[in-house]
Amino acid sequence: MTALESDAADQCERDHHQAHPALVGAFTFWFATQRWEWSAEVYRMHGYTPGQVEPTTDLLLAHKHPADRDIVADLIARTLAEGEPFSSRHRFLDTTGQVHTVMVIADRVLDDHGEPVGTTGYYLDLTETVDAATNAAVTEVVSELVQSRAVIEQAKSVLMCMYGIAAEQAFKVLVWRSQETNVKLRDIAAAVLASLTMVPAPPAGTITAFDHLLLTCHERTDQQ
Known part of the structure; x- marks a missing residue:
């Protein structure tokens, strides 16, 4: 190895x-x-x-x-x-x-x-509904969801368009990235939107570039 x-x-x-x-x-x-x-x-x-x-x-x-x-x-x-x-x-x-x-x-x-x-x-x-661990995370971020609904809804729409998934599934993906990186949900959503200029116009490499953006967007937030 x-x-x-x-x-x-x-x-x-x-x-x-x-x-x-x-x-x-x-x-x-x-x-x-x-x-x-x-x-x-x-x-x-x-x-x-x-x-x-x-x-x-x-x-x-x-x-x-x-x-x-x-x-x-x-x-x-x-x-x-x-x-x-x-x-x-x-x-x-x-x-x-x-x-x-x-x-x-x-x-x-x-x-x-x-x-x-x-x-x-x-x-x-994505087969099941939101599981227990994700549901706990959702509960934890309800207050910030209310305050930051616009940016989160926009980021959900981007994921729905990019991956062809439903709104609940798109939200689950954002919550996962928030848990995985220990970055607030609204900051993950804002970083996704702010980084969209890094994604090339379709069809050349759009999904590949967006995958990379999603897996690294936490690095472009202000949180430590």
Whole structure:
């Protein structure tokens, strides 16, 4: 394992011990070896206990919904060919046959020379309604939601347009980024809106650029 892979593995282990929402899991995909790494949450989404199976591209595709399988296969091929992040919204079936709708938000892993060597990010399971952990976060930010409704509603609209998701799902994504980065919800929303000039005009790279914006917007807030 390279030093870069070791650092990513350490980060994955740290992620395992952090308090993520129950329906969010982390992954990494290394281009050279085509090796996948799943957090415990992604294993459980698919119906496995952590470490029960080795995640491979064939296993991923076997779980995909038949109507989405070719789309995801083409995405993985493009990810390998162009060094792009593995980002999408699709459906998969867990080991019990239950259909999950997930949004995958990812960014590139770069080596010391700035070359893409992998992609890493998160699976967000949008199948269920807001889970207990996310609901607690929603309760915590109700007061600021009232005061900052306009900017949050605008950011929700952007996510809905970019990813083709419902308003509740878009809000869930903003709450997740707020929890993940320990940045206030209204500041995350404001940073998303302020950073939109970084996203190229469609169709060239818009979703890839927006994924990167969403995963790094907390770095452009005034909070420490």
